[in-house]
Amino acid sequence: EVQLVQSGAEVKKPGESLKISCKGSGYNFTSNWIGWVRQMPGKGLEWMGIIYPGDSDTRYSPSFQGQVTISADKSISTAYLQWSSLKASDTAMYYCARLPPDTYSFDYWGQGTLVTVSS
Amino acid sequence: SYELTQPPSVSVSPGQTARITCSGDALPKQYAYWYQQKPGQAPVLVIYKDTERPSGIPERFSASSSGTKVTLTISGVQAEDEADYYCQSADSTGTYEVFGGGTKLTVL
Numbered sequence: 001e002v003q004l005v006q007s008g009a010e011v012k013k014p015g016e017s018l019k020i021s022c023k024g025s026g027y028n029f030t031s032n033w034i035g036w037v038r039q040m041p042g043k044g045l046e047w048m049g050i051i052y053p054g055d056s057d058t059r060y061s062p063s064f065q066g067q068v069t070i071s072a073d074k075s076i077s078t079a080y081l082q083w084s085s086l087k088a089s090d091t092a093m094y095y096c097a098r099l100p101p102d103t104y105s106f107d108y109w110g111q112g113t114l115v116t117v118s119s
Numbered sequence: 120s121y122e123l124t125q126p127p128s129v130s131v132s133p134g135q136t137a138r139i140t141c142s143g144d145a146l147p148k149q150y151a152y153w154y155q156q157k158p159g160q161a162p163v164l165v166i167y168k169d170t171e172r173p174s175g176i177p178e179r180f181s182a183s184s185s186g187t188k189v190t191l192t193i194s195g196v197q198a199e200d201e202a203d204y205y206c207q208s209a210d211s212t213g214t215y216e217v218f219g220g221g222t223k224l225t226v227l
Binding site: 037044045046047049059060061062063095097100103104105106107109110111112 | 120150152154156161162163164167168173203205207209214215216217218219220221
């Protein structure tokens with residue numbers, strides 16, 4: 001069974017750094033792209049970027065390029081999303097999701113990680 | 120940056136047909152995908168590659184494509200279909216993907 005398990009909720013202050021994780025299981029982690037999606041409170045889905053764990057090829061939405069870093073450690077089947085300096089506007093639910101072969105859709109999703117940034 | 124446009128809301132009575140549209144200049148060249156999201160839950164893929172339905176998705180969910188517009192059709196709407204629906208597709212270069220703004224489907 002394919003599963004994506006994300007790290008727990010975080011409460012941070014503006015300016016702090018953060019790295020959240022997404023551990024995949026039940027499939028060949030290195031052979032599927034995995035991506036991150038933001039959902040701000042009461043708002044829609046936003047495509048942030050994707051990474052291919054096999055070679056760490058990464059693609060970002062122009063809206064998120066330079067704002068976050070997506071990485072992966074294939075040895076432990078885990079993808080990451082990190083910030084070097086959080087802002088209050090980063091408060092959101094963040095989902096990781098798997099891309100099946102040959103499409104850019106997301107077929108399996110993590111449960112989401114709620115990030116709250118507040119002074 | 121590239122945008123996909125959806126109506127904010129659609130309302131239908133149970134048993135009727137709901138149609139949710141998604142417009143974007145690159146849709147003739149790029150696949151579209153559709154997701155259903157219920158409150159407090161992660162999204163669920165209901166359509167991929169324009170018209171394909173993943174296993175486990177009811178047959179009442181279908182989709183079509185015409186020029187710069189794609190349409191998700193839910194036939195015989197049920198109360199459980201009340202949710203937010205999002206389209207997703209790529210920009211003309213295929214460099215990155217975007218989601219539409221989402222459509223809230225209300226079952227009256």
